Amino acid sequence: MSGHQKTFRNRVKVSERHGAGEWTAERLSALALAPLGLWGAWAGFELAGGGYAGALAWLAQPVNSTLLVLTLLVSFWHMNMGFKVIVEDYIHRPATRGLLLGLSGLLCLVLSAASVFFIVRLALGSAPLPAGFGA
């Protein structure tokens, strides 16, 4: 650890690497997801049995589409961190561990982008895909 300068705050050594930041990020996202998760359950209740038209009407309301984007983005972030904790506990081969973490990170990024893309289209009432993409 010679390359790192040791600093202390309130006589407690400040983390030299990014572990403390990850710890805080896990808690912050959990704190945000507590109300968002409850809202998600309520959303599921409202959407159940509503069918295609019901889902479109639900997503057309800005409150719902905004909260859904927020919930999903924080969820993807949180679950990527949770997956990392599990993988670091059970997978000991550095190559396998790195591969799994890389794949999960990539998957969560793709899920984030795709979800926002779909929700924006649905909220704006765009024609069903692949409209606008060669069809």
Added chain:
Amino acid sequence: MNKPFSPGEAAEDQTGRFLVQPNGRVRPLSPHLQVWRWHVTMLASILNRMTGGALYAGALVVAAWLLALAFGPETYAAFAAIAASPFGLAVWIGLSFSLFCHLAGGVRHLIWDAGAGLTPSAASALSWLSIGFGVLATVLFWAALFLTGRVAL
């Protein structure tokens, strides 16, 4: 010194499980789950990790729902057919339990991280509370869904 592994050592070892260290030495593995008396904080911890893993899959289901919606009524009908099947219903019930259980488990951990509820009795009480909330909320959620006619078998 570097004693080579002999089968005789396995009989005396409590775990009977060995690990080859990176330096080539064989060392007994420290005891795992099977030697501990079951405790509710253990159960709550394991449940929190399992439900978290299930919710990872649940996020994929939600993304698939959005994809099906975005591709129009025909694609959505295919999704809805699976979602409304008995298999789909079982998945939704599992996911709702995972959501409520993991949510309560997360709040429990936030309380612990704040430095509160860390005595053995308080920790057990919080664990029971979070598991109880998960079960109760799931039962009420599905009772409401069936009673309001939103879901039917």
